[in-house]
Amino acid sequence: MKLRIYTALALTLVSFRLDAAEPHVVDAVAADVGGRRITIAEVMEAARDIANAEGTVTSPEAFARKLPEAYAEALTNLITRQLILIRYGQARQKLPEWMLKRRAEAIVEERFGGDQSLLVSMLAQHGLSYEKWRKKIEEDTIIAAMRHQFVDQGIVVKPEDVQAVYEHDYANRKLDGPVRAALILLRPEQGQSAAAAVTNATVLARELQGGKDFAAAARRLSADPRAADGGDWGYIDPAAELRKELADALAALKPGEVSDPVVFGGDYIYILKKIAERPDLSIPFDAVRNEIERRLRAEAAADRFDAWVESLRQTTTIRLHKPAL
Numbered sequence: 001m002k003l004r005i006y007t008a009l010a011l012t013l014v015s016f017r018l019d020a021a022e023p024h025v026v027d028a029v030a031a032d033v034g035g036r037r038i039t040i041a042e043v044m045e046a047a048r049d050i051a052n053a054e055g056t057v058t059s060p061e062a063f064a065r066k067l068p069e070a071y072a073e074a075l076t077n078l079i080t081r082q083l084i085l086i087r088y089g090q091a092r093q094k095l096p097e098w099m100l101k102r103r104a105e106a107i108v109e110e111r112f113g114g115d116q117s118l119l120v121s122m123l124a125q126h127g128l129s130y131e132k133w134r135k136k137i138e139e140d141t142i143i144a145a146m147r148h149q150f151v152d153q154g155i156v157v158k159p160e161d162v163q164a165v166y167e168h169d170y171a172n173r174k175l176d177g178p179v180r181a182a183l184i185l186l187r188p189e190q191g192q193s194a195a196a197a198v199t200n201a202t203v204l205a206r207e208l209q210g211g212k213d214f215a216a217a218a219r220r221l222s223a224d225p226r227a228a229d230g231g232d233w234g235y236i237d238p239a240a241e242l243r244k245e246l247a248d249a250l251a252a253l254k255p256g257e258v259s260d261p262v263v264f265g266g267d268y269i270y271i272l273k274k275i276a277e278r279p280d281l282s283i284p285f286d287a288v289r290n291e292i293e294r295r296l297r298a299e300a301a302a303d304r305f306d307a308w309v310e311s312l313r314q315t316t317t318i319r320l321h322k323p324a325l
Contacts, residue, residue: 155301184218
């Protein structure tokens with residue numbers, strides 16, 4: 001079902017500013033989904049978010065060029081959203097109110113330090129009410145739960161499928177470098193001397209050498225950009241990608257070993273782990289098994305989701321309204 005949305009719609013319906021939180025639109029009904037109306041204002045707001053998320057909108061003209069595609073995508077997304085919410089409304093079992101309430105509270109706690117007034121102030125700057133925001137969070141929670149129940153739950157990735165993808169996409173590819181390494185970067189805390197920081201790093205290195213979880217320590221302590229990945233840099237060529245002192249420290253390690261702290265001026269302290277070494281540069285199956293499983297799971301979930309949404313469309317009346325220009 002393709003929608004023809006003309007560029008003129010951008011000039012008719014939206015007053016665009018790069019720093020504007022809300023476009024000003026002449027509102028009307030864009031679609032009716034099982035008796036639930038989706039307004040043009042809602043579609044334009046979602047279209048703006050799509051365009052801005054791509055980082056390609058730098059002027060009103062750029063937005064006007066992007067609008068037809070973004071509008072169609074936004075309308076499709078909003079129709080899908082309503083289809084799932086309608087299906088939830090038909091379900092006998094509902095999520096408990098405390099769970100929906102707790103999700104909103106958790107976001108306030110995580111992003112605003114528990115200060116709801118900060119959130120309310122930010123929403124006001126964008127012309128939104130707390131009630132509208134909270135309703136969206138509750139709907140997001142419902143949709144996530146419905147997707148888990150009807151799409152994600154029960155997806156099984158067969159080992160033979162993983163092996164087939166490996167043989168097709170990875171077996172003949174080469175690694176980026178001969179060594180798979182992980183790093184922890186430590187910086188002195190505020191008010192801490194360089195000597196104290198090195199002492200703490202030495203204690204940590206001894207614990208890691210004794211078997212403490214390197215990835216967990218990296219996620220918790222490291223200032224390196226790859227901390228979220230457990231400090232794992234993947235396969236690299238140390239001589240080309242690391243300072244000589246770090247490359248030398250890695251060279252002295254056997255796979256599985258952890259280095260002593262490598263200190264640069266007291267401000268940068270590294271602890272390295274050699275995870276694996278492959279002189280032949282071929283990609284081992286174990287190095288990409290999880291990546292392939294995630295890919296296959298995501299592909300299966302996408303196919304299931306499309307089929308599920310299509311089944312919801314078949315049982316729901318959807319009417320599209322062409323905007324009056």
